[in-house]
Amino acid sequence: MLRYLPFLLIIALTIYAFIDCLNTPEEEVKHLPKTVWVLIILLFSVVGPVVWLFAGKKRSAVGGGAAGPGRRGRRAQWVAPDDNPEFLKSLREEQEKKDMDKDKDKDADPDKD
Numbered sequence: 387m388l389r390y391l392p393f394l395l396i397i398a399l400t401i402y403a404f405i406d407c408l409n410t411p412e413e414e415v416k417h418l419p420k421t422v423w424v425l426i427i428l429l430f431s432v433v434g435p436v437v438w439l440f441a442g443k444k445r446s447a448v449g450g451g452a453a454g455p456g457r458r459g460r461r462a463q464w465v466a467p468d469d470n471p472e473f474l475k476s477l478r479e480e481q482e483k484k485d486m487d488k489d490k491d492k493d494a495d496p497d498k499d
Contacts, residue, residue: 396432400427400431400434403434403439406443407427416441416444417442423442
C-alpha cells in the first residue's frame with residue numbers, strides 16, 4: 387500500500403497545479419500564456435506542476451505583506467452580505483419597488499380588499 391503513495395502524491399500535485407492554473411486570471415500568469423502552462427503541467431507530470439507553483443503565477447504575501455499590518459492589500463476583501471452597503475441598498479430598493487407595485491394594484495382594483 388505504501389508503494390502507491392508517490393504516485394498518488396504526483397497525481398494530487400498535478401491536479402492541484404492544473405486547477406490552480408485554470409482558476410488564475412490571465413493577467414496574473416507570468417512568463418508564458420496560460421494555455422502553454424496547462425500543457426506543461428499535463429505533459430511533464432512532476433516538473434510541470436512544480437515549475438508552475440514556483441514560477442508561473444504572481445504570488446502575493448499573506449498576512450502583513452507590502453501593505454503592512456491592518457491595511458488592505460490591492461485586492462478587495464469579501465464582505466458579508468449583511469455588512470455590504472451595496473447589497474443592503476439593493477434589498478431596500480427591491481422592497482420599495484414591491485411596495486409600489488402593491489400600492490398600484492390596490493389603486494387599480496379597489497374590489498380586491
